[in-house]
Amino acid sequence: MKNVAVYPGSFDPITNGHVDIINRGLRIFEKIIVAVLENPKKKPLFSTKKRVAMINSIYQNEKNVEVKAFEGLLVEFAKKNKAKIVMRGLRAISDFEYEFQMALMNKKLDSKIETFFMVPSLQYSFLSSKLVKEVGMLGGSLSGLIAPQIEKNIMEKFKKNKKIYNMKKG
Ligand code: PNS
Numbered sequence: 001m002k003n004v005a006v007y008p009g010s011f012d013p014i015t016n017g018h019v020d021i022i023n024r025g026l027r028i029f030e031k032i033i034v035a036v037l038e039n040p041k042k043k044p045l046f047s048t049k050k051r052v053a054m055i056n057s058i059y060q061n062e063k064n065v066e067v068k069a070f071e072g073l074l075v076e077f078a079k080k081n082k083a084k085i086v087m088r089g090l091r092a093i094s095d096f097e098y099e100f101q102m103a104l105m106n107k108k109l110d111s112k113i114e115t116f117f118m119v120p121s122l123q124y125s126f127l128s129s130k131l132v133k134e135v136g137m138l139g140g141s142l143s144g145l146i147a148p149q150i151e152k153n154i155m156e157k158f159k160k161n162k163k164i165y166n167m168k169k170g
Helices: 018-027 050-058 073-080 094-110 129-137 148-169
Strands: 002-007 033-039 064-071 085-089 114-119
Touching: 002 073, 002 094, 018 085, 018 114, 033 050, 033 114, 050 064, 050 114, 050 129, 050 148, 064 073, 064 148, 129 148
Parallel strands: 002 033, 002 085, 033 064, 085 114
Antiparallel strands: none
């Protein structure tokens, strides 16, 4: 297969902004491999296994989307999966510097890799996993921002944390 893109990220958790990029990417690429970063240095809210499962819950009937965990260099993962394109969403000027550095570093590591940037749909241009977690933690509505089953996962996670917090408070 020729036209394979890797869409890497932390996806902690996947938001509707990510889903928007994947769905629009499917109009361009024959297959998208969603690559979930397993980074022992980061402390994600959800385990890698859970993050992969949450993305699979959205794409279980989409044969052109595959979800895999990865660690180490992204270019190695791309090579192993026969992909020459890295797809990334670019939200705002604040994203630009980091994305620019990553794209150039990946190019330096493997000159065959091309980074393909997509601008999010307007309604998701402010959205991030970080904000979703913050709003969820503070009990705000996440409706329209993440898939309902994932909202449930977030609520459960914070309910548990609240219990522990209240126990600690005595
Ligand atoms: O969703 P994120 O956290 O912005 O995704 C960052 C990600 C996973 C794309 C980036 O951290 C990554 O590619 N990590 C793999 C390590 C790597 O290849 N580093 C060198 C190139 S910058």
